Amino acid sequence: PNYHDVIKKPMDLQTMLARAERDEYNSYAWVREMFDLMVLNALTFNRFHTTFWKEAQRFHKVCLTGVSKSMGKAAPPGQYDEAIQKNLENAKKAKKMEEERKIKEENMKQ
Numbered sequence: 001p002n003y004h005d006v007i008k009k010p011m012d013l014q015t016m017l018a019r020a021e022r023d024e025y026n027s028y029a030w031v032r033e034m035f036d037l038m039v040l041n042a043l044t045f046n047r048f049h050t051t052f053w054k055e056a057q058r059f060h061k062v063c064l065t066g067v068s069k070s071m072g073k074a075a076p077p078g079q080y081d082e083a084i085q086k087n088l089e090n091a092k093k094a095k096k097m098e099e100e101r102k103i104k105e106e107n108m109k110q
Contacts (some may be wrong), residue, residue: 006045011038028073033065036080043084048091049098057088 004010016034025031030044 004043007041009037009041011041013038029078032075033078033080033089036060036078036084040080040084040087043091048094053091057091060084063076 011034016031016038019025019034020031026036039056039060042052046053046056048054
């Protein structure tokens with residue numbers, strides 16, 4: 001229910017498909033921009049340990065390394081790329097902190 005409070009520019013695959021069917025994408029760079037927005041929204045709204053967050057991360061990696069390169073139409077990183085990278089780094093830090101907390105908690109029990 002609070003999705004639109006957190007995410008100001010929603011984007012999803014269905015919307016991207018509808019735009020493509022209406023020929024609203026003038027270049028592959030614009031498709032990548034909307035794809036990156038969709039990924040950023042998923043990474044921003046969901047916690048790093050959830051299935052949705054992990055799937056967004058996986059989807060982003062697969063599309064950038066697989067689809068883009070195999071099609072030979074790789075677009076340069078857009079305006080959302082830096083935010084995606086920052087989100088991924090923050091998740092790594094949060095995961096590491098959580099692991100350290102668990103270890104510390106286990107050591108305190110002994």
